[in-house]
Amino acid sequence: MEQQLKSNLVYTVKNKCRVCYTCVRECPVKAIKIINGQAEVIGDRCIACGNCVKVCSQGAKNYLSTIDNVFSLLESGKKVVACIAPSFPAEFNEITDHQHFVGKIRTLGFDKVVEVSFGADLIAAAYAKLHKDVRNEAVISSDCPAIVNYIEKYYPALIGNLAPIVSPMVATARLVKQKYEHPSVVFIGPCVAKKSESDELDEVLTFTELRQMFDRAQLMDDEILPSDFDPPYSGKGAVFPVSKGMLNTMGRCDDISVGESIVAEGKEDFKEVIYEMEHGYLDATHLELLCCEGCIMGPGMSPDGRRYKRRASISNYVRQKLNDLDQSQWKLDMERWSGLNFTREFSVSEQQFVEPEEAKIQEVLANMGKLEEKDHLNCGACGYPSCKEHAVAIIDGLAEDEMCLPYTIEKLHQSISDLNVSNEQLANARIALKQSEKLAGMGQLSAGIAHELNNPLGVITMYSNILMDETADESMKADLELIVEQADRCKKIVGGLLNFARKNQIRKSECDLVDFCRKSLNSVLASTDVEIRYDAEMSNPRVFIDTDQMMQVLTNLEKNAVESMTDGGVLHLQLKDHHDTIEIKVCDTGLGISKENMEKVFTPFFTTKGLGKGTGLGLALVYRIVKMHQGQIFVESNDDSAKGETGTVFRIVLPRT
Numbered sequence: 001m002e003q004q005l006k007s008n009l010v011y012t013v014k015n016k017c018r019v020c021y022t023c024v025r026e027c028p029v030k031a032i033k034i035i036n037g038q039a040e041v042i043g044d045r046c047i048a049c050g051n052c053v054k055v056c057s058q059g060a061k062n063y064l065s066t067i068d069n070v071f072s073l074l075e076s077g078k079k080v081v082a083c084i085a086p087s088f089p090a091e092f093n094e095i096t097d098h099q100h101f102v103g104k105i106r107t108l109g110f111d112k113v114v115e116v117s118f119g120a121d122l123i124a125a126a127y128a129k130l131h132k133d134v135r136n137e138a139v140i141s142s143d144c145p146a147i148v149n150y151i152e153k154y155y156p157a158l159i160g161n162l163a164p165i166v167s168p169m170v171a172t173a174r175l176v177k178q179k180y181e182h183p184s185v186v187f188i189g190p191c192v193a194k195k196s197e198s199d200e201l202d203e204v205l206t207f208t209e210l211r212q213m214f215d216r217a218q219l220m221d222d223e224i225l226p227s228d229f230d231p232p233y234s235g236k237g238a239v240f241p242v243s244k245g246m247l248n249t250m251g252r253c254d255d256i257s258v259g260e261s262i263v264a265e266g267k268e269d270f271k272e273v274i275y276e277m278e279h280g281y282l283d284a285t286h287l288e289l290l291c292c293e294g295c296i297m298g299p300g301m302s303p304d305g306r307r308y309k310r311r312a313s314i315s316n317y318v319r320q321k322l323n324d325l326d327q328s329q330w331k332l333d334m335e336r337w338s339g340l341n342f343t344r345e346f347s348v349s350e351q352q353f354v355e356p357e358e359a360k361i362q363e364v365l366a367n368m369g370k371l372e373e374k375d376h377l378n379c380g381a382c383g384y385p386s387c388k389e390h391a392v393a394i395i396d397g398l399a400e401d402e403m404c405l406p407y408t409i410e411k412l413h414q415s416i417s418d419l420n421v422s423n424e425q426l427a428n429a430r431i432a433l434k435q436s437e438k439l440a441g442m443g444q445l446s447a448g449i450a451h452e453l454n455n456p457l458g459v460i461t462m463y464s465n466i467l468m469d470e471t472a473d474e475s476m477k478a479d480l481e482l483i484v485e486q487a488d489r490c491k492k493i494v495g496g497l498l499n500f501a502r503k504n505q506i507r508k509s510e511c512d513l514v515d516f517c518r519k520s521l522n523s524v525l526a527s528t529d530v531e532i533r534y535d536a537e538m539s540n541p542r543v544f545i546d547t548d549q550m551m552q553v554l555t556n557l558e559k560n561a562v563e564s565m566t567d568g569g570v571l572h573l574q575l576k577d578h579h580d581t582i583e584i585k586v587c588d589t590g591l592g593i594s595k596e597n598m599e600k601v602f603t604p605f606f607t608t609k610g611l612g613k614g615t616g617l618g619l620a621l622v623y624r625i626v627k628m629h630q631g632q633i634f635v636e637s638n639d640d641s642a643k644g645e646t647g648t649v650f651r652i653v654l655p656r657t
Helices: 002-008 022-026 051-055 067-075 098-108 116-133 145-154 156-161 168-179 207-217 245-250 269-278 307-324 327-337 358-367 387-395 405-470 474-501 513-522 547-564 595-600 618-628
Strands: 010-012 032-035 038-041 061-063 080-084 112-115 184-189 203-206 261-265 286-290 509-512 530-537 542-545 569-577 581-588 632-638 647-655
Touching (some): 022 032, 022 051, 067 203, 112 116, 116 168, 116 327, 261 269, 269 286, 509 513, 513 530, 513 547, 547 569, 547 581, 547 647
Parallel strands (some): 080 112, 184 203, 530 569
Antiparallel strands (some): 010 061, 509 542
C-alpha cells in the first residue's frame, strides 16, 4: 500500500497545465516528463518533495487528498488521535493562543491531540546516542522522507549512511499507540512526503488540508472550547522544523572550525552535499539535510508565507513553551518512553538512467540545430540546466525537442516564413482564378461580337473600295478613303477579338531560348533614344515552348515597353534558368503603371494608351499564352519618381519542359 501511494502521491491536473516547464525546472530529480505538450509526474522517480506543487502558479500540480478519509475515520466511532507537527505555529500564526487551535481540532472529533515535538525530543536523544556509538562514520539524518526517498532511488550506495532511526512522526505514532491503547493515528503537518512515509499511521493530513476541514465543518468561535495538548509535553524538540533544529535539540556543535556537522536545505543544496559525500569530499560525521528550506516552508503549508516571519512564530512559541515546561515531568517522560524501539530499515529502488551514447546525444542536439558547442546556449528555458541534459532527457523519453525555446522560436519563424510564402501563392492563385474567370467571360462575349461584326465590316470595306475606284471627285474620294481606313481598323480589332477568344492549343517544340529571345528584339521599332540591352544567364538554353505564341508574348511586351518610354530610356531583356524553370524579364524605364491600374493590366480592352492607339487585348493575350504554358506572369511598376526610378518589370516563369 505504501509503495502504491508513493507512485500516485503527486499528480498533474491536465486541464490546468499550461506547459511552462516550471515544474520540470524546479524538480530536483527531473521526475516530470512532457508528453504531447502535457507535464506528467513519473511516480516511480518522484521523491514526493512537493516542490512542483509549490511552484506551479496554475495549480496544475496537486497531491493526494485524504480529507474524506479522515472525516470517515472520525465518524466511525473509533478513538482517533491527532499528532500535530511542531511547525503548526508557523502556519496558524493568526491564532495567538495555541489552546484555541487545539480546541478547534478536538471539535472536529479527535479524542486526543498530541505534539510531535515530544517525538522529536526522543529522536534527538537517539541521534545523540548513535553518534557516540559511531564516531568516525558519516551519518545522514533520516527524519525528512523526501531525503530518504532521494537516497533510496538515486544514491543507493549511501543507504548504509542513513541513520536507522524513525522520524519524529513515526516515533510519536508508536508512543501514542502504546500510551492510548492503540487508537487510530492521524498526523497533521507541512509535508507531502509524510503521506507515504510509513504504514504505522492511519492517515496523514497537511496543514492546508486541515484548514479545508475547518472550513467544511463551519466551526464557530463560540463552539470552540480551548484546551491544551495531551501529554507527554515536549521540550526543545519544538524547534525541529527550523534550520539546525535537530542540532539545537541534540545540543550538538555546528561550529565551522570543528566541521563535524553540515546543515543543508533546499532542492539544490541537499543534492550538492550528497554528491560531495559520495565522492569523498566531506569529513563531517553528521549531515542534517532537508529537502525544503526548513519544514516551515513545506508544500503542505499555505502558499506565499514569509519564511522569517514563520521562523519568528516558532521561536516565540518555543520560548513560551520552555518557560512553562515542567522540567522534572519532561525528564520522567523521556526516561519512560526512550526505551521504545525507534529503529527502521531502508530499501533500494534505484531509478538512475543509463547514460546514452555520445553519438546519440549529438544526433538529438543536431536535430535541434545545435551543431557546434557555441550553439549550446544552456539557457534553462526547457527546464534542464544544459542543452546536453535536455538531449539526454529526450532520449530517455522525459522531454520533447519543442521544449527548447530558441529551437521553437526558430521553427516559429520558419513557419511564419512558409506561411507568408503560402499566402503569397494563395493570393496569386486567387488573382489568377479571378483573371481566368474574367477572360473566359470576355472570350465568349468577344467571340459573339466578332462573328456578328465580321460580315458587315466586310461588306462596308468591299463597297467602299468599289465606290472609291469609281468616283472621280477628290473630296468624295478622301471621305471614302477614311471609311476604308476605319473599316480596316475595325477589322483588325475584330481579328484581335477572334484571336483572343480562340482557345488555341499550344504546340511545344524544342528551341534555343537565347537565340529565340534575341530574334524577338529584332522586330522592335525603337527610336535612337531607346537603348536595348540583352542579358542571358543560362546554363542550358534548350527549352520546350510554342515558339509562335511565345514570340507574340515577347513582341507585345517589348512593344509596350518602347511605347512607355516617350522620352527615351532602356529596354532590358533578361534570361535566367533554374533547375526546372526558366525566367524571362522584360524591363523598361518608362512612365510606369499607376497603383490603381495594376490590377487591370491583364483585363481585356483595358488600355492606358490614347484613343486609336491600342485595343487593350495585347496583355490579356499575353496572360492567356503564359497560362497555357502552365507558367506564371508577375508585374512590378513604379510611376512615382519620388520613390525612385520609374518603369515596369514583367517577369515570366515557365517550366522548362
